[in-house]
Amino acid sequence: MNNRVRTHREAKAWSQGELARRLGVSRQTVNAVETDKYDPSLPLALRMAKLFDVAVPDLFLDEWEPKE
Numbered sequence: 001m002n003n004r005v006r007t008h009r010e011a012k013a014w015s016q017g018e019l020a021r022r023l024g025v026s027r028q029t030v031n032a033v034e035t036d037k038y039d040p041s042l043p044l045a046l047r048m049a050k051l052f053d054v055a056v057p058d059l060f061l062d063e064w065e066p067k068e
Contacts (some may be wrong), residue, residue: 002061006034008052023047 006065018029032038049056
């Protein structure tokens, strides 16, 4: 999964620690999400989208397509 968390975070000039504080998670969690080492839970993805004022699909890009 490709995501735009880092892009949105940097646009607000927030550190990973600041984003983590606002989300109520660890900085390590933010780093893992940004580097695609961890897919966030649905509640966390929703909080991120709300914080950045975007839709979840605009924040997390999944290039998977069903096979025919």
